[in-house]
Amino acid sequence: MYDLNQNKPLYIQLYDAIKHDIVTHQLEKGTKLSSVRKMAVQYAISKNSVSLAYQQLYSEGYIESVPKSGYFVADIVHELTPTARSSPMQETPSEPSIRYDFFPARLSPDTFPLKLWQRLFIKAMKTPLDFGAYTNRQGEEGLRSEIARYLMHSRGVLCDASQIILCAGSSDAMRQIATLFQTHFHEIAVEHPGYPAAGTIFKQYGYAIAPIEVNASGLNIDALEQTTAKMVYITPSHQYPTGVSMPITHRMRLLHWAKREGGVIIEDDYDSELRYQNRPIPALQGLENGANVIYMGTFSKALSPALRVSYIVLPHRYLEAYTTMCQMSHQRCGVALSTQKTLELFMAEGHWERHLRKIRTLNRKKHDLMRNKLKSMLGDQIEIISEGGGLAIIMRPTVAIDLHRLRENALKKGMKLYCASDLYGETWEAIRMGFGGLREEEISDAIELLNTIWIETLAR
Ligand SMILES: Cc1ncc(COP(=O)(O)O)c(C=O)c1O
Incomplete structure (x- = not known):
């Protein structure tokens, strides 16, 4: 007692x-x-x-x-x-320690298939592997074939294993792309608001950055055409962070722009696995012959951001230049052989497909719970501006509430909130409500607590 x-x-x-x-x-x-x-x-x-x-x-x-x-x-x-x-x-x-962390790019730890991964890891280690040599620069052939197969049937990406380049996360992918095109292009257009890492990385490699506004159809192509940029980075299927999906007419227009200008589109399809309302639109890469599109994907959203595995699909015509670039810059594949082999088995034995079904169902439940609870607690004091996919719901207050104070008050009660102003200043204000890192049974209590903090913040 x-x-x-x-x-x-x-x-x-x-x-x-x-x-x-x-x-x-x-x-x-x-x-x-x-x-x-x-x-x-x-x-x-x-x-x-x-x-x-x-x-x-x-x-x-x-x-x-x-x-x-x-x-x-x-x-x-x-x-x-x-x-x-x-x-x-x-x-x-x-x-107080954080009880509810709404970080938008987190998965709850219990969703990683740890026991299965351990079993596959041991199985992979029993196959003949050469740990005395550097691995293939683009990644092991077996895993690249699995990824190519998956991308073709799930995202309509036109590719074969020779085009897949394994990377240690999307930043690694963008660094490699930036290096590859450094002597071709000096400017890159990026979405605004958009994924901050893209602008930061290309800037580090000496590119001028042309921020292009995002409207209800995604990147504003008229504005893009007014720049001198021949390279553009976009998230067309689920624009980061607005959640907008680019309609087919705009996708075709963008592809024509690239063809006309001799340009390159970098398509970051970072969370395409996680759609809860509609079927995702196939990747832009597969709409024409894929010649002007560099496709990027990651295992961070549906499997684990800790594994550090992502990939690029590079058009055939750049593969030779890529090999030369690797030789000159001593580029090696950044993903450990053990991780590659385990992931290959995970995909080849059908666990990836099963895992996706499971993770989609689970995240759909969390998403719906959070959306319904937000609507019932905060009602018309908020406008939900992005929902239906990924690991976060994006909302904006419709009442005059000091978000800085809301966040401070939340922190005192063990709740971490993420405001878009941290990334975009006053140019784009919103609260990014990640549900991926919370357990299903926590969501109701978390939003109830947020509601209490919200009321207190409004009152003072
Ligand atoms: C737009 C975008 N691309 C890519 C990623 C994934 O990055 P990584 O593969 O480095 O984990 C994220 C993660 O939040 C993202 O928001």
Whole structure:
């Protein structure tokens, strides 16, 4: 029986008490914790306090959640001693740890198929692999074939394995493209608002940046035609960050622009796997013969951003120049052989397709939950400006609320909010509400808490 008094918030006391029992082995690995309701009755405290304590223990890895069963003491904590760590809540009382993080590019850790990955990793390591040599510059043939096959049937990308270049993330991909075209092009058009990394990276390689406004059809092609840029970076299927999808007429116009100008389109199809309302429009690359489009994709959104695996599909006519560029710049494939081989098995054995179905269903649920909860709690005080895909809903307040203060107030309550002004200043204001990193059962409580903070911020 824990002795809870009134000096400290009750949920912190409960958190401390349970944590103490876990690290001193009084609560053994696998022990089931009482349900939130039972615990609340036992200590005559609110269910919310118990929930908060459990969530904190969960987020620090002391307990695990088993769907429909409850919370269990985790294994990892047996490596800790009672003095190894003290409560972060005690150390930094003015900065509560983050309970709800709406980071828009995060996946919840339990969505990664860890056990399967471990099994495939071991299987891959039992095949003959040469760890004494550098790997293929573009990546291993087997994985490139799997990616080419997947892109053709799921995104309509016209390609074969020889065109695939494996990269260690999209920034690596853009650095390679920037190096490849450095002597051809001196200017690149980018979307505004758009993915900040694109402008930053091309600028580092000496390109002049031409920001082009985004309208309801995506990149404004009239504005592009008024620049001298012959290269353009776009996210046509799900514009980052507005969520706009470029209609077919505009896609065709853009392809004609590239043909006419001898230009190149970099199509970043970063989260095409995650569509919840409509079927995604096929990639722009596949609309003509793909000759003027460099297609980019990543495993960061649907599998794991920690793996660092992305890819480029390079038109045939640039492959020779790419090989020369690699030789001159000592470019090597940045993805570990072990990761490549495991991913190859993951795709070849059909797990990727199954994983996509699962992850889409899960994220659709989280997306719908968040959208419905936002609408029911904040109603017409917000306008949802992007939904239906990816890992975040983008919203904008329709009432005069100080977003800076909202964010500060949220932080004090353990909630991290992301405002677009961090990326675009006052030119494009919105709140990016990532749901990918939250567990399904957390979303309702998170939005309810946001609503409370919202009301408090408006009141003061
Ligand atoms: C537009 C865009 N492209 C690409 C990526 C993925 O980058 P990476 O492959 O480096 O994880 C992101 C991630 O948020 C993105 O927003």
